[in-house]
Amino acid sequence: MTPYAHRLSDLRAALAKQNLAGFIVPRADEHLGEYVPKSAERLAFLTGFTGSAGIAAILPDRAAVFTDGRYVLQLTQQTDAMVWENCHITENPPPAWLAKHARPGARIGYDPLLISEDALARFTEAGLEMCPTAENPLDMIWPERPAAPAAPAVPHPLAYAGRGSVEKREEVATALRTAKQDAAVITDPASLAWLLNIRGGDVAFTPFALGFAIAHAGSRVEVFMDPAKIGAETAAWLGNGVNIAPRADLARALGRLAGKTVRVDRAFSPAWFAATLREAGAAVVDGPDPCTLPKATKNAVEQQGMRNAHQRDAVAMCRFLHFLSRVGPAGTATEMSAAAQLLTYRQEVKDFRGESFPAISGAGENGAIIHYRVSEASNRPIRPNEVYLIDSGAQYLDGTTDITRTIWTGPGPAPTEIRDRVTRVMQGHIAIARLVFPQGVGGAHIDAFARAALWQAGLDYDHGTGHGVGSFLSVHEGPVSISRAARPVAIAPGMVLSNEPGFYLPGQYGVRLENLLLVQPAELAGAAKPFLRFETLTLAPFDRALLDRGLLDAAEIAWMDAYHARVLAEIGPLLDPDARGWLAGACAPL
Amino acid sequence: MTPYAHRLSDLRAALAKQNLAGFIVPRADEHLGEYVPKSAERLAFLTGFTGSAGIAAILPDRAAVFTDGRYVLQLTQQTDAMVWENCHITENPPPAWLAKHARPGARIGYDPLLISEDALARFTEAGLEMCPTAENPLDMIWPERPAAPAAPAVPHPLAYAGRGSVEKREEVATALRTAKQDAAVITDPASLAWLLNIRGGDVAFTPFALGFAIAHAGSRVEVFMDPAKIGAETAAWLGNGVNIAPRADLARALGRLAGKTVRVDRAFSPAWFAATLREAGAAVVDGPDPCTLPKATKNAVEQQGMRNAHQRDAVAMCRFLHFLSRVGPAGTATEMSAAAQLLTYRQEVKDFRGESFPAISGAGENGAIIHYRVSEASNRPIRPNEVYLIDSGAQYLDGTTDITRTIWTGPGPAPTEIRDRVTRVMQGHIAIARLVFPQGVGGAHIDAFARAALWQAGLDYDHGTGHGVGSFLSVHEGPVSISRAARPVAIAPGMVLSNEPGFYLPGQYGVRLENLLLVQPAELAGAAKPFLRFETLTLAPFDRALLDRGLLDAAEIAWMDAYHARVLAEIGPLLDPDARGWLAGACAPL
DSSP, X not given: OOHHHXXXXXXXXXXXXXXXXXXXXXXXXXXXOSSOOGGGOHHHHHHOOOOSSOEEEEOSSOEEEEEOGGGHHHHHXXXXXXXXXXXXXXXXXXXXXXXXXXXXXXXXXXXXXXXXXXXXXXXXXXXXXXXXXXXXXXXXXXXXXXXXXXXXXXXXXXXXXXXXXXXXXXXXXXXXXXXXXXXXXXXXXXXXXXHHTEEOOSSSSSOOOOOEEEEETTSOEEEESOGGGOOHHHHHHHOTXXXXXXXXXXXXXXHTTTTSEEEEOTTTSBHHHHHHHHHHXXXXXXXXXXXXHHHHSOOHHHHXXXXXXXXXXXXXXXXXXXXXXXXXXXXXXXXXXXXXXXXXXXXXXXXXXXXXXXXXXXXXXXXXXXXXXXXXTTOOBOOSSSEEEEEEOEEETTEEOOEEEEEEXXXXXXXXXXXXXXXXXXXXXXXXXXXXXXXXXXXXXXXXXXXXXXXXXXXXXXXXXXXXXXXXXXXXEEEEEESTTOOSOBOOTXXXXXXXXXXXXXXXXXXXXXXXXXXXXXXXXXXXXXXXXXXXXXXXXXXXXXXXXXXXXXXXXXXXXXXXXXXXXXXXXXXXXXXXXXXXXXXXOO | OOHHHHHHHHHHHHHHHTTOSEEEEESOOTTOOSSOOGGGOHHHHHHXXXXXXXXXXXXXXXXXXXXXXXXXXXXXXXXXXXTOEEEETTXXXXXXXXXXXXXXXXXXXXXXXXXXXXXXXXXXXXXXXXXXXXXXXHHHXXXXXXXXXXXXXXXXXXXXXXXXXXXXXXXXXXXXXHTTOSEEEEOOHHHHHHHHTEEXXXXXSSOOOOOEEEEETXXXXXXXXXXXXXXXXXXXXXXXXXXXXXXXXXXXXXXXXXXXXXXXXXXXXXXXXHHHHHHHTOEEXXXXXXXXHHHHSOOHHHHHHHHHHXXXXXXXXXXXXXXXXXXXXXXXXXXXXXXXXXXXXXXXXXXXXXXXXXXXXXXXXXGGSTTOOOOTTTOOBOOSSSEEEEEXXXXXXXXXXXXXXXXXXXXXXXXXXXXXXXXXXXXXXXXHHHOEEETTOXXXXXXXXXXXXXXXXXXXXXXXXXXXXXXXXXXXXXXXXXXXTOOXXXXXXXXXXXXXXXXXXXXXXXXXXBEEEEEEEOOOTTOSSOEEEEEEOOOOOOOGGGOOGGGXXXXXXXXXXXXXXXXXXXXXXXXXXXHHHHHHHHTSOO
């Protein structure tokens, strides 16, 4: 037996002891976040699969791992086919799989800290008897499970945060009072970081401190976080309106809300919270985390911080593109060495605090894998005369960046068909960047502008056009996105969104062109209602070798030329003469 | 006291007898349709208000009528301010008004045949005690209420319907069996017309016969309709699989569904159906009327019928535009005489069966009233050198039309600003018409294309961009529309949608440019998935006097020129030499 077969066998024994016929193991921690600490990598421990989205379902006689299209290949490579069936999560959803294979009435266990009520409902609606476990049976067979991380939580100064925590807490309290609610449960550590103006280092890529909170309508906030993470300076920073208690006190604190009306986010909070509150006799009301919307709408200081961070990040990015212009035609770089070079340039940038996500560095056919992550096994040279895609970002004290450029390595000219594809993606990018739209419009209503030029040729891309971005927080931030599946929340001034249309030809190459945009009032003379526009934050040239000027209309060419002129004017003076000379050529009018 | 004050007083007395403190009177019949028979004009009888959307709410000491922005002015003109408060239905919704003014716990009555469960839920969610009435108290004080209409139901031949009723009934039955449902309640007379291949004449503008049906999973259909409406020919046409019973038998028939699972559309069927079924012991499942989607996706015969109807309708429309080109500069027509002239031309068209809605004929400032309906009181001359908007449509045996053109009457040139506005509306129209998009896209995702050119200038229009259109049925047909508020249903081949962006400058002029579009597979070489495109059905020139060629890009000019060339080629030969000569000028390349 392989170690994974042993683990599955041990888990089944543990389930039997809890009188459970089955169990689900989502790739999630108790904050339901994107990046999880090692202590919560249960899916990887059980199955070997390390993708960032997935779930395992275990029955007595069969077991399966489910993931989405991004990770289907990785899933088959990482899991033992003798033990685990591999399933596409939308084509063969876990609730349907369980309903099909479980005995009628079988008790299926779940850890209520690792799944939202909304996600759980899909299992119960499939007719399954879902049973919460008091202790996760997987943890019982994982003696060497790492301890929870305990990086220090540190103050996030007003010079970056722009608004004091007391004011933010009062805003949240006012929202609760207006909604006639006594408290809200906060389970997203990014919300906690925003509300309290603190940052941390518990997980990779996102600088928050893991913890929970109860925000009361009287503006007091109870925080549940290992007190060892909160030193004297941070304790003083939080002040008297914030009580700190260990994670272990959380259930008792929820119990004290008996008789109160408490807001819990059905979609983004673990089901355990609503269940615990209901059991304690609280009235649970579904509602969005009260921090999500104000966090997404950056204040003036955060906006200026984002601009500053992007300008500094652009220096690293332009140095990298200049570097590529020399090594690309020579074929002397690999996907890994190129990504390492970009990281080196970023490490020289003021206030750099790490990457905002694992860089995607894909040459040729690897660029067509939308969420490619280079490894020693997949690493390959970046060869002359091919397409190279680099999607990367950084965390700075004053802002978070995320940029994708697609490069023709040269020295020969790019083929006509590839230039056609890249130009259509560029047209989609420009259509979003140039858009002016009234307040009230959501991301689902504008996503198609990024695709229309591709659609005309029967082409498309299988991901959303944009996501929200935090301010020295998560690079993927709600509630707004640019996507047909976007939540029905209006785009509002101060939000930062990515604009990243793409095109992928499997086995050959991938294209993605990404800038971050800041939503601004449009200030149009004579407008009868408020209109919005996008300010582009990201400053780095798009590769003209991949563009076909003849496909662009006059307005598109004007946008490109104005953008490149701005890049040269703002970033050129910050580069050494060599790189500046290269940038001048890269930014010349089309 | 005015007659309306008397009626309200009588109604309050009738309410007291039923132990009700309040009552609501929606502008609705028991099919919840757009056009209602005289016997269901309860809101107009009670309040005097004749708009096509509205509701009255009555309490012991106050009463209000609510309507939307289209009818606010008309509401104040038609109702007695001493008796009725006037409210904007979205700014001051009836549930909130009742919750604010009713005594706590007051029993508010409603006729369960005149409101859907979804609409009713908004009242109960506001904390109101909503009580269904067994008999509508308003009907008790309306002794002279007209009898229900009883126009004959006639066969709709296969040459127009394209598919036999037996096949359609089998399709619906299969859908029910797949969903594990025993029956579906059908309350939309358009669904009945489609399912049974019959047409009627009970209401204005839409050629269906009012009635209900129960479609069984075994494919048998029970129809509830005045048997006097069904002559021998129609009875034979319906055949053995269809049972006819009077409307009075409906409750008993629902009672026979005890123990069965029955689909009812929560949003579009009166609440009475689900309530009656539940009381009888049936399991009610929410689900769309099973006819709605297949009815919306026209078959090949219906598609060709739509093309033929539009070609014939275009002859009337082009004759009318030619007529306007002569009388406009002379100022000799009025809004009413022009609409009458257009109707005269249509009456000469083969298979004409009436208008598909009341024509909107608005000159100058009247054109800015989105749902303007000319009356003797509002009628005014169409003057030289102004903007004139005509939105009209017809019912033909083989199809339904709906077209809007906006005309500059001349003889002088149109002002630059007006041409700018019209050209932006035209750009929106062209953007939709030229769109190619993958299957799966809904109307909410493409609506913004029709607005982007207006948005760039801080302009917009306060209505959706398009609605579905029936095949010799309702000119407003679900489930798909082009609108941010569109239901989440994918646009599919065979659907007919209007494309009607606009712009309205209150007190000055209105612009709307409308063609009907037929959804077609796009047949793109090399496409990795199915794509769709729009085929334009409507054939009449857009007024070049209102367009600014300099604002259009090359692709837009090419679309305009190709469209006008097609209009001239298809319609020119059907006109007399005079009109043909005029059309050649109107269709010349820009």
